[in-house]
Structures are given as C-alpha cells and as structure tokens.
Amino acid sequence: MxxxxxxxxxxxxxxxxxxxxGNMTLLTGPxxxxxxxxxxxxxxxxxxxxxxxxxxxxxxxxxxxxxxxxxxxxxxxxxxxxxxxxxxxxxxxxxxxxxxxxxxxxxxxxxxxxxxxxxxxxxxxxxxxxxxxxxxxxxxxxxxxxxxxxxxxxxxxxxxxxxxxxxxxxxxxxxxxxxxxxxxxxxxxxxxxxxxxxxxxxxxxxxxxxxxxxxxxSIAVRPIGSVDELVKTQILEHDAEAQASQITEISRMMRNIHDLRKVGERLKNNIAKLGVIAEKLDGSTRAAEEIRMLSLYKARNSLQIDESAERDAELAVETAQEALETEVHKGELLVTAQANTAQAQVDLRARMQGVPALVQKTNIVQRADQAKIDSRTALNSLITGVVAAEKLIAVSRQVMATEFPHEVRALDDVASRISAAYGGCAGLSGGVNSELLRQLQQADSMDYGALRSSARLLQGADAQFGKLHAAFADGGGFVGVLHSQHALVNNAKQNAAIEEAKLTNRKKQLAGGLSDAPPRVYVSLTALQDGLPEAQAQLLCDLVEPQAGEWQRVIEGFMEDARFHVVVTPDFELSALEYCRTHRLPLKIIQGAMCLERTAAISLHPDSIVHELKSEHPVAHAYLHEQFGPVLKVAEEQQLKRTARGLTLQGSASSERKIFVINDLAGVKLVFGKEAKRVALERAKEEYQVVIEFIRKKDELLKTLEELLAIATSVTLPSFEQAETLERAAIALETCEVELSRLDLTELDGYADADKKLTEEFTELQLKISGSATHVGELRQVLKQHATQITQLKQYREKKIAEVDAERSRLSNFCLANQALSMRVMEEQIGTWIENHEWDYATLNIRINELSAESALAIADVYGLLVEYNTGAAADERLEATLRVPRVAAELEDYAQNLTLRSKVQEQLAAQKGIGIVKNLKEVTDSEQTFTNVFTGQFCMSVRESVDNGIKSLKALNNELAQLKFGTDKFAIDWSEWIPEYKEYYDFFVAAAQMSANEGGSLFADDTLSESHIKVRDRLRDILLQTDIESSKKEVLRIADYRNYRRYEIWKHSDIGSKIALSEWGTGSGGQLETPAYIIRAAVVTNRLKHFEKGMNLKFIVNDESFSKMDERRSLDVLKFLRDGLGMQFICAMPSRGAGPLKPEFTREWNFSRVESTGGGEVHYITEADERELRPDRLQELWEAHRKMKRTQAQIAFEESEAQ
Incomplete structure (x- = not known):
C-alpha cells in the first residue's frame, strides 16, 4: 500500500x-x-x-x-x-x-x-x-x-x-x-x-x-548511537505490556504459593499448639474427675468402715450375749450342783443321824434333778425352735406384705403357697413365744402349769411349720424362685450395662464432633487412625454439611453405607487398603486421587443432589461430585423412567437401570452436618437416661431380691420334738415336790468322811460360782461398750450418708456435663477400689492434693498457650475463653468451662487437621502444579522461544541485508556474544521447559534440577517474593526481555575485504557515518512493516532534513537504494538550496512558501504550496549540461591561473 x-x-x-x-515526492521550501x-x-x-x-x-x-x-x-x-x-x-x-x-x-x-x-x-x-x-x-x-x-x-x-x-x-x-x-x-x-x-x-x-x-x-535520521541498543529497541520486537501482565500473574501465583505454604505452616503450628492445649485440658479434666471419684471413694469408704464397724459391734454383741447366756447357764448349773452337794451333805448327815426317810428323799431328789435337767434341755431346744418359728412367721408376713414388681410376678405364686401355709402357724404367737420360754427357764422356781401348757401348745406344730418352711426351701419354693428371678433381672441389667457402655461411647463420639456412624465403623476407623496416622483417615459423613432444606433425609437414605466410606490422603490410599486387609478392618477407602482427576471435567446439572451438600475437604468434595453428581432431584416418579439416576422427595429412586423405593425412609439415621450431630447427641442423652433409669430400677429390684434372699435363706425348719419331754419333766417335778412334802426325815445316818468331802466340794463349787459371776459381769460390761459404740455409729451414719449423697451428686453433675462419662462405670470403679482397699487416708489425701496442683498448673499453662495460639491464628481460628485457676479443686463451674474450651479446641482440630491442612495441601499442590505449568510452559518456554525466535528474525534480516549493497559496502548483524548472567537464566529456562516436556519432577524439588539451576530458581523465587512489588516486577521484566540476553553488533563489510564494527567506526567522514544510519534504519522500518514477509505491506516512508551531511553521489545512492532496492514510496523534505542535484530522482515536488494574508485570525500569513510535476529525464539532461558547463568553466579558470 x-x-x-x-x-x-x-x-x-x-x-x-x-x-x-507520487512515488518519489520532494518537499522543498525555505x-x-x-x-x-x-x-x-x-x-x-x-x-x-x-x-x-x-x-x-x-x-x-x-x-x-x-x-x-x-x-x-x-x-x-x-x-x-x-x-x-x-x-x-x-x-x-x-x-x-x-x-x-x-x-x-x-x-x-x-x-x-x-x-x-x-x-x-x-x-x-x-x-x-x-x-x-x-x-x-x-x-x-x-x-x-x-x-x-x-x-x-x-x-x-x-x-x-x-x-x-x-x-x-x-x-x-x-x-x-x-x-x-x-x-x-x-x-x-x-x-x-x-x-x-x-x-x-x-x-x-x-x-x-x-x-x-x-x-x-524513521522520519528523521539521527546517528545510530549504541548499536546494541539500536538492535534491541528498533529491530527486535518485544511486547513488554503483555509480558508485564504475565509476570504479574506469575508473581501473584508465586506469592499465592508462598502464602499457602505459610498458611500450611500456620495450620501445622496451630494443630501442634491445639494438641498441647487439648492435652493440658484433658489432664485438668481427668484430674478433676479423679478428684471427684476419690472424694466419693473417701465418703463411701468412711461410711462402709462405719457400717462394717457397726456390723462387727453387733456381731460382738451377739457373741457376747451368747457367751453371757452360756455363762449364766453354767452358773445356774454350778448353783444346782452346789445345792445338790449341800443336799447330799444334809442327807448324809440325816442318815448319820439314822433318819429312815433318807433313801426315799434321795430318790425323789434324784428324780427331780433329772427332771430339771430334762426340762432345761427341752426348754433350750424349744426356745431355738420357737425363735426359728418366730423368724419364719416374720419372714412369711414380710413376703406376704411385699408387692412384687411385674418383672418378678413369678414370686406371687410362691407367696400364695406361703400365705396358705402361714394360716396354720399363725396361732403360735398367741400362746407361746421365745421370751416366755426364756422367763420360764430363768425363773428361780418353776411354774409347772406354765411349762405344761406351753409344752401342750407346741405339740403337733412341727407339721404346720414344716409346710411353711417347705414353701420357702423346696426346689420350687420361694428361695429357688428368688434365685431364678435374681438371675433374670441381673442378666437384664448386664445387657442394659452393655447398652449403657455403647451409649456412653456414642455420646463421647458425638460430643467430640463426630457423626452418628455405627460403632463398628468408628472402632475400625480409630484402629486405622492409630496404625496409620499419616493417612489422616476420616469418615465421609464427618466432612459433609447439608444445605438447609428438606432433601437431607432422602439423600442420606439413597447414599446408605457410602456415607461411612473412609477419606484418606490420596498418596496413602493403597497403604490404608493394605492396613485394613492386614488387620481385618471392614472399611472402604475412597479413591480420592481418581475423583480429584475426574472432578475437573464434571459439569454438575442444576438439579444434582450434590447441590444440597457441601464439603470443604477436597477429596470428599470430589467424591460427592464424581459419584453422586449425576443423581438428579426430580419432582415426579414418572420422571424416574427417563432418569438414569434420580431421586424424589418421597423416597423413590432410580439407579443402575432399576427403579426402587428407599427402605424405611423415616427410620434413616441422619449423620450429615452439625444439626444432625446435635439431634443425635440429644437423642443419645435421652436414650442414655432411659438406660440409666432402667439399670437403676434393676439395681433396686436386685437389692430387694437380695434382701429377700438374705432373709429367706436365713429361716430354718423349727423343731418341737422336746415339747412332750418338757411336759413329762414338768409333771415329774410337780410329783417329786408332792412326794418330798410327804416324807418323814427323822432317821439320819452319815459318815464323817463323806460329810467332809461334801464340804470340800461345796467350797469348790462356791469358788466356781464366784468366777462365773465375775465373768458374767465382764460380759455385761462388754455388751454395754458395744451398745455405746453402735449408738455412736448410728448417730454419725446419717451425716456420712449425706456426704456420700453429696459426693455422688457432684460426680453425677460431672457426668451430666461430660457426656463421655458413665456414672455407673465410675461407681463400679470406686467399688473395686473399696473392695481392694486401694487407698489409705494418708495416701488418698496426698493424691488429691497432687491432682489439685496438676489441674491448676495445667490451666495456668493453657493461659499462656491460648495467648500464643491466638497470636498466630486467623480470626476464625481464634479461641475465646474465660478461664481461671481453680481456687477449689474439681469445681463443676471450672470443669464445665474446661469442657467448653476443649470442645472448641476439638472443633478447630477437626476443621484445621481434618479439612484445613488437607485442603491447604491440595491447594499448594494444585498451585505449584499450575505455577509450574505457567512458569515453565509459558514464561520459561516463552522467554527461551523469544531468544531463539529473535535470532531467527535477525537471521532473516541478515538474509535481506545480504541482498542489499550500498556501493562497495554490505552490512550484517552479529549476536554471537551471550551476556553471562542471562546465559544462566536461559540455561535454566531450557532445563525447566525440558522438565515440563518430560512431565516428571517438580520445579520445587531439588532433586530434579542441577545445583546451578537450583541457584537460579531460588534467585527468581526471591525476586518474585520481594516486598517491593514494583521493583520485583521491574527486575523480572528485565529478565524476561529476551533482547537483553545477547550483545549485538552491526558489521560493515567492504569488497576490498575490510570488516569493521559500527560501534567502533569513528574514522569515516560525516557522510560515511550517515550512510549506514539510512541503511540500518530503513532495514528497521521495513522489518517492522513486514516488508520481508509474504503478502501485502506498506511501502511508504518519509524523511525530514534529508542527506544533510552526504555528498551528491551518496545521496543519489541512498535514494536509489530506497526506491529500487526496497521499492518504497518516498517523501523527502529538504531546503530548496540542497534539492537541485536530487530533483531528477523525484516525480513530484511541493514547494512551500509563506505569503501575507488578512484572513488568518491573529496570524497574518498563510503557507502556500506550489505543486510541480517533474520530468526526471529532462531534469537529468539539464543537470548533465549544467555539470558539463561547470566543469568547462572550472577547467578554463584553472588553465588561466596556471598560465599566470
């Protein structure tokens, strides 16, 4: 053009x-x-x-x-x-x-x-x-x-x-x-x-x-100046603006990676600090719990010691009472023996005196003594029998008066048997009781009538009491049924205890921020987490939050067990699988790496059920999109016929080319989201309270059954076989008394030796009677002491029971505050301590003081740790808590505050460790990959290609310059010299591009680059991360400018073989120096106008103040070069005085001059332009004639001067 x-x-x-x-236009004028x-x-x-x-x-x-x-x-x-x-x-x-x-x-x-x-x-x-x-x-x-x-x-x-x-x-x-x-x-x-x-x-x-x-x-030709700068700025093309935006993006990406790594480091530091805080809080709460348990142990143990002491005192009283009764009986026997001795002495003395009735009296006395022995033996036996009968009657009355719970209604039948047998035994209490028999036994003189009547009442009672005792003792009796019912109730309680343990773990699981997944799943997950912690295993359900709406239940019902699949770090999927196989863990590992790869290509349908779910965890997010993204929400069941995977709000679904209804939709246990966890925790608390109440009732029932067993097994079969013996003994005593009263004891006869012996026996018996009386006194003193002790213990019992209740209430409040605790389990542990005598009081108090100090120290440490943690944490990660070092150990308020803070710590750990660190790792990996792709694939390769392509453009220009000859001179550009600094960058860019082409290694991994390239990489990284962004950008732009990588020179070659660099050419004339300026700048502009490329281009240049330092010949050569060599349209402006010799080369001339004018506003002249069509052939003839004339005149003038 x-x-x-x-x-x-x-x-x-x-x-x-x-x-x-025209094609060659001359602009002239003053x-x-x-x-x-x-x-x-x-x-x-x-x-x-x-x-x-x-x-x-x-x-x-x-x-x-x-x-x-x-x-x-x-x-x-x-x-x-x-x-x-x-x-x-x-x-x-x-x-x-x-x-x-x-x-x-x-x-x-x-x-x-x-x-x-x-x-x-x-x-x-x-x-x-x-x-x-x-x-x-x-x-x-x-x-x-x-x-x-x-x-x-x-x-x-x-x-x-x-x-x-x-x-x-x-x-x-x-x-x-x-x-x-x-x-x-x-x-x-x-x-x-x-x-x-x-x-x-x-x-x-x-x-x-x-x-x-x-x-x-190109309009005004000035000296070339720096050849290197000329080639850089006017020959080589460089889009600095495009590179600036690219470098800004690369710098942003590098800073983003740096910031993400900082975030990763901050998250790691946060997790470590949170772990220490959690450990300290756990130590403090465990100390408080142990203090409460030890306090309850102390109260219960003190009460149990007193109860044991009371039982021991009561047993001692019973033993002393039996010993007293034995000693009294012994004393009575001694008194009887002494009386017999005295009577024998009397009889002896009577015989000695020759009294005839002595023999009769002796027989009567012997019969009476025997009758007394028989009566006392019979009374002892009957007292035992009556006591047993009284206890049997009392127990029967208690059984009959007891209303048994519906769980043990089987006891009602045996209670009816007891009631039926009881009727025949009830009359015993109206006539004979053990106290009456004891009074008869201990009376100084026997009431023969009372003895006979009591004996007659007891005769024949064996059969009735045998039936009553059989109702208790037979295999199908009360005791047997009690044992069977006790076993049934205890079995129900044990089953409830197992359920209580499950609910305790479930509460702990939910209180810890986990979802309501099946226990077997969490048991297996915990094993995997403990065995392979680096895999960071988590359940999918713990990483998903549902959107507000009504689709959650039907979506969870559709997903079923997929909710409990395990998410691990993609690099550890196979390790997790191997661990599960080795340890037989029934877990399914999500293919996170595959999901992440495929998610990028997935475009979710607007009706996808995944829109109802959200997850910050990259793997969980990818799994939901890849597996359930194609599942669509549909309004009508009719649509399911044409929907590959669909779901209605009513629970109908389609999948795998079948249509089905989700089973028990109402019974689906929701596990997604905080609200589901909250509801599940409340439900678990309610179920736990129901189980605890069930266990409490079973414990009460077991206690009742055990009390009944204790009294039922304590009854014995009464025996009244001695009733007839007592009656005969009473009749014999009464007969002997009558016979003695009828004897005449006038005849006595005795012997002195016998009398002396009897006297000695009497004295000996007297000593024994005195000793027995002393022993009886001692036993009665013992009884008094034990009675006093029992009274004192009973006085303190209520206070100690209140202490136990208070400590149990405190511990129960801890359990209510901490759903992970079980009151039943803790009380069982305390019971074990008491049974094993785990603590003495001195050691117990030392331990409580130690725990109090540990708890206070842990909370003091938490203060400092919280300040340190919050200093480095982001705003949404900070923990706000009001703590105080407890003045009194294990107070509920402090314990609850610790639990609240611990819950917040657990939430942050779950968010930062379970999601944040994983998400950060993926973001860093993705950002590094993106940066590597952009940096190597765009920046490095772009600069490398620009350096190479720049050489290509110079080669192409050299090819054109080789075809253009100015007189005897040719020009060529040289780029062979590298700048050392930039050569290092170029070699690094080549290595980085090669690494990218091989799709192996990481730009950030030192093992994939050489040491020299690592230095360059680190230098670039430091530049990109400079705080002065403008300085950083300017420096990277300098590095990115491919023109800086070489030192450029233009050489002038002559036909005579000389060669000189333009940068060193200072010996030529002004015209000689101006000539390459025209040639090089003409090459520059034609290069920019794509003159040397195929296709159409602009063939038009202008020049101002042309050829000011050139002679006529060189000026003509330049014009011919532009017109003939480059085929350019040329407009040339020069003063009129220098234009004459060059006019034959032009086809048109515009001559400008100023003329006065009155219509020029404030300026009183106007520029007029005179257009002239030039005839180059006529002008050439005129100029040749003019030159010939000038030469002739010059020759004549020379000859005249020579002649003189």
Missing part, C-alpha cells in the same frame, strides 16, 4: 485542500515554510498521535514530544488552532481533519481505503497563558473508497464551512458503504490501520505499535 493523497482541513497554516503524492507541518500531518494519520509513538517535527533536535526542557511542543490541538508562537490563526477554536487516502501498489490485491483523523480544539486561558486544548477526537476508517475534500469542508461565498467532528461519521456513513468509527480509541484504530496495510482486518497492538513507532522514528 502507498499514500495516494493527503487531505488537510484547518491544519496549521497550510491551505486546506488535497495534496496528491526553513519554517511548512515542510515539517505536512510531514506531521502524515505522521498524525500513521500514529494516531499515540503517546510514546508519535514525535512531531522530529528533525528539530531541541524538543520532542516527551522532553521537559521548557520549550513549546507541537500538538494536534496546536495544529488545528493554527498556533504560531502565542498567536492563533483560529482563536475561537476549530474543527480540523487530516485525511490520508491509501491505494494498493502494483501487484497488490486490495482496495483503496481512507484513514481519517478528526479533531476539535478550543483555546483556554488568557494573555500569554493561552493554550489549545482538546474538545473532541474522532478516528474513522473508510474501506473500499477514496474520500475527497468536499466530504469534510465546502468552500462558499462565506468562506470554508467545515463539517463538525461529531457529525463526520454520520455524513460519511450515508455516502460510503463501509465506514468504521473508532471514536477516540487509538489502539483499535492503529490495529485496524496496520492490519489493512497487511491485507488483513487487524493486527495485534504490539505489532501495530511497533510498526508505527519504527515508521515514526
């Missing part, structure tokens, strides 16, 4: 109109006449006055668009308002246009188009401070058409009427077919403008801006 014509409206001081251009003004107009179209690209009047070295030297600079607004010094040709503001019509070159298959820059400006300020400012800018392209001056302004009698900028698009759109309005979007305008030069709709902005900048910089 080439520039056909330029249309100017209100541009500087040039007349408004059309300016056509300095300041307007040559640069028209070049700036062309530059306006070519750069859209984009900041950093355009540079008005580039031939003026004192000022530029970006300079800050205080000199005024030309702007599009100053051109539109006609600014000259501080005067304005259009002081009221104006609308102006620069319009370029481009036409295809020969051989280009394209249509012409028009590029339009419309600008409206106004004047602001007063006096010398007036400045032209923007009002409106309009950028328009018209495809397939060549616009004319009349499209923008009309000359009339009133002068020139300019179309307002805001109306130009509408006007052109009416007239032409394809009009594109870019408004003031300079980027889009440039992209489409340079796209049309390439025969395309648009090119990228980096390409368009690079081409526009190169074209603009």
């Amino acid at each position: 080439k520039l056909k014509k330029l249309i100017l409206v209100n541009w500087g001081h040039l007349r408004s109109g059309e300016y056509p251009f 300095t300041g006449s307007g040559k640069s003004t028209i070049l700036d107009a062309v530059q306006t179209v070519m750069t859209a006055v984009y900041q950093g690209i355009f540079s008005y009047n580039p031939g003026q070295e004192e000022s530029s668009q970006g300079s800050r030297n205080g000199k005024s600079k030309r702007t599009i607004w100053s051109y539109v308002t006609g600014l000259e010094d501080n005067l304005f040709a259009r002081p009221d503001g104006a609308h102006g246009y620069v319009v370029a019509v481009f036409a295809p070159d020969e051989g280009d298959k394209a249509e012409p188009f028009t590029a339009i820059i419309g600008a409206a400006a106004k004047i602001e300020g007063t006096g010398s401070k007036r400045q032209p400012v923007q009002e409106r800018l309009s950028l328009v392209l018209v495809d397939g058409s060549e616009c004319s001056f009349e499209d923008f302004a009309i000359q009339s009698e009133r002068g020139m009427e300019v179309v307002p900028v805001e109306d130009i698009f509408r006007k052109l759109d009416i007239k032409y077919k394809e009009v594109i309005n870019h408004r003031d979007n300079k980027r889009e305008y440039l992209c489409q403008l340079y796209g049309r030069f390439r025969g395309m709709r648009a090119v990228s902005f980096p390409e368009a801006s690079a081409a526009a900048k190169a074209w603009s910089q």
